[in-house]
Amino acid sequence: MPEKPRAIDDSRSKEIAQQALADREREASQDGEVDVILAQDRIEEQNEDLSNGSNSRKTNRSPSGSSAAPFPAMTLEASVPAFIDSRRSNVSPSTSMTYRTALRRFLRYLDTQEPVNPDSSVSRLSNRLDLLLSYADNLAQSGLSESTYTLYLTALNQWLDYLFENNVLGDDITATDYQRLRDRLSAKTHISLKSTNLKPEKERRAPGDEVIDQFLRAARTDDTVDPDASLDDQRRGELRRLRNVAILETLVSTGARIGEVMGLNVGDLLDDKAAVIRRGVGKGDKSRVVFFDDAAWFAVQAYIGETGVSRASHPLFLRHDRGAGDKIKRLGETGAQREIRRLRSRVILSLCEDMVRLLLADHDLTEDHIAHLATRVAEDEAWPQQLANAQHAHPELADQVYRLRMQIRQARETTAHSFRHAFATKVLSNTGDLAATQDLMGHASPDTTRRYAKLSSERLRQVHREGLTRSSTQ
Numbered sequence: 020m021p022e023k024p025r026a027i028d029d030s031r032s033k034e035i036a037q038q039a040l041a042d043r044e045r046e047a048s049q050d051g052e053v054d055v056i057l058a059q060d061r062i063e064e065q066n067e068d069l070s071n072g073s074n075s076r077k078t079n080r081s082p083s084g085s086s087a088a089p090f091p092a093m094t095l096e097a098s099v100p101a102f103i104d105s106r107r108s109n110v111s112p113s114t115s116m117t118y119r120t121a122l123r124r125f126l127r128y129l130d131t132q133e134p135v136n137p138d139s140s141v142s143r144l145s146n147r148l149d150l151l152l153s154y155a156d157n158l159a160q161s162g163l164s165e166s167t168y169t170l171y172l173t174a175l176n177q178w179l180d181y182l183f184e185n186n187v188l189g190d191d192i193t194a195t196d197y198q199r200l201r202d203r204l205s206a207k208t209h210i211s212l213k214s215t216n217l218k219p220e221k222e223r224r225a226p227g228d229e230v231i232d233q234f235l236r237a238a239r240t241d242d243t244v245d246p247d248a249s250l251d252d253q254r255r256g257e258l259r260r261l262r263n264v265a266i267l268e269t270l271v272s273t274g275a276r277i278g279e280v281m282g283l284n285v286g287d288l289l290d291d292k293a294a295v296i297r298r299g300v301g302k303g304d305k306s307r308v309v310f311f312d313d314a315a316w317f318a319v320q321a322y323i324g325e326t327g328v329s330r331a332s333h334p335l336f337l338r339h340d341r342g343a344g345d346k347i348k349r350l351g352e353t354g355a356q357r358e359i360r361r362l363r364s365r366v367i368l369s370l371c372e373d374m375v376r377l378l379l380a381d382h383d384l385t386e387d388h389i390a391h392l393a394t395r396v397a398e399d400e401a402w403p404q405q406l407a408n409a410q411h412a413h414p415e416l417a418d419q420v421y422r423l424r425m426q427i428r429q430a431r432e433t434t435a436h437s438f439r440h441a442f443a444t445k446v447l448s449n450t451g452d453l454a455a456t457q458d459l460m461g462h463a464s465p466d467t468t469r470r471y472a473k474l475s476s477e478r479l480r481q482v483h484r485e486g487l488t489r490s491s492t493q
C-alpha cells in the first residue's frame with residue numbers, strides 16, 4: 020500500500036501564511052536575481068543541494084490520487100514558506116534563500132496572470148498547469164545566466180513535488196498527469212541556449228597549486244597581534260593562526276564543504292587520518308568519511324594540542340577572540356569565511372608586490388613605494404603607468420608577468436568553496452575515476468561531480484590514447 024503523505028498542520032500553516040505576507044511586503048522591491056545576491060561558490064553549493072534533492076525525490080501519493088486531506092486555506096503565497104520549512108533540515112541556508120528567491124519570482128509572474136494569482140488557493144493551479152510551462156518559457160527569455168535559470172526551474176520542480184506529495188494540488192490531477200508535467204518542465208532545463216536569451220556560463224577555474232600554496236603560506240605567517248599586546252591577546256593570536264592553517268589544510272586535503280569542516284567535533288576524528296561527517300552536518304542528511312593528507316593531519320593535531328580540547332563532543336575549530344574569552348565556542352561558517360577573505364587580501368597584495376618587484380627590479384624602490392604600487396593594483400585592478408611602461412620595456416618578462424596575473428586573478432576568485440572545486444578537479448584529473456571522486460565529494464549524482472571537475476584536455480588525450488592502446492592489444 021502506498022505510503023500516506025504528511026498532512027499539513029493547521030496552526031503551522033496559519034503561522035506560515037502570516038510569515039508569507041510579511042516576507043512579500045519586505046521583498047516586493049527585490050528583483051530576485053541569484054546572480055546579484057549570491058556569489059559563484061554559493062551557486063555551486065546550491066547546485067549540489069538542488070541536484071541531490073531532485074535525485075532523492077519520492078512520490079508518496081497513490082496513482083488514484085487518494086491521500087491525506089489538504090489544508091483548504093493554503094494559498095500559493097503561503098505554500099512557499101511551508102515548502103522551504105519542510106526542506107530546511109536537508110539543505111544549506113543559502114539554498115533555502117535560493118528556493119525563496121526563485122519561487123517569489125514565480126509568484127510575481129502569477130501577479131500578471133488571470134485567473135490565478137499569489138492569493139489563489141494552490142488547488143486552482145491544478146486547473147492552469149500551463150502557467151508553469153509558460154513561466155519557464157518566460158524565464159528563458161529573461162536574460163538570466165544559464166545556471167540561475169536552471170536553479171530557478173529546479174526549485175520550481177522541488178516545490179511542485181512538495182505540493183503533489185502533500186495532496187495540496189487537489190485530487191483532480193493524477194500521478195500520471197503530474198509525472199507528464201514534471202517531465203516537460205525538466206526538459207526545459209536542457210534547452211539550447213540559441214533559442215533563449217540566457218547568458219552563457221562564464222567558466223570559473225579552480226585555483227591552481229601555486230595559489231593554494233600562497234593561501235597556506237599566508238595562513239602560516241599570519242601575525243595580526245601587536246607585539247606590545249597582552250600575553251592573553253598574543254596567545255589568542257597564535258591559536259587563531261594555528262586554527263586557520265588547520266582549516267585551510269583540511270579544506271584542501273578532504274574536499275569537504277566549509278559547513279562540514281566547521282561542524283566537525285573532536286570525536287569525529289578517526290585514528291587513520293580520517294574523519295566522519297555526521298548526519299545532519301553533511302548534505303542530504305547522510306554521513307560519510309573524509310580523508311586527510313599528512314600535512315592536514317599534522318596541522319589539525321598541532322592545533323588540538325595547543326587548545327587542550329579533548330572531549331569528543333567539543334567542537335574541533337574554536338573561536339579565539341575576546342568575545343569568546345576562555346569559553347569553548349565553535350567557530351561558525353561565517354567566521355571561517357571571514358578569515359579566508361582576510362587571507363585572500365593578503366595573498367593578492369603579496370602577488371601584486373611580486374609583480375612590482377619583477378617589473379621594477381632595475382629601479383631603486385623603497386618598501387613603502389613597492390607597497391604603494393602593489394596596493395593600487397590590488398585594490399583597483401588597474402596598472403599604474405610606471406608598471407605599464409616597465410612591462411613594455413621588458414618583453415622578455417612576458418611569461419612571468421602572465422603567470423603572475425593569472426595567479427592574481429585566481430586569488431581574487433578564491434573562496435572557501437574553491438578549495439573543494441580544486442580538490443575535485445585534481446582527483447578526477449589524476450585518476451579519471453568519476454565514481455570514487457563522487458563518493459569523496461559526497462555527491463548524490465555523478466552529474467554534480469562532472470560540473471565541479473572537468474578533465475583537462477591533456478588528461479582526456481591520455482585516456483583516449485591508453486584506451487586505444489589497450490583495445491588494440493586484446
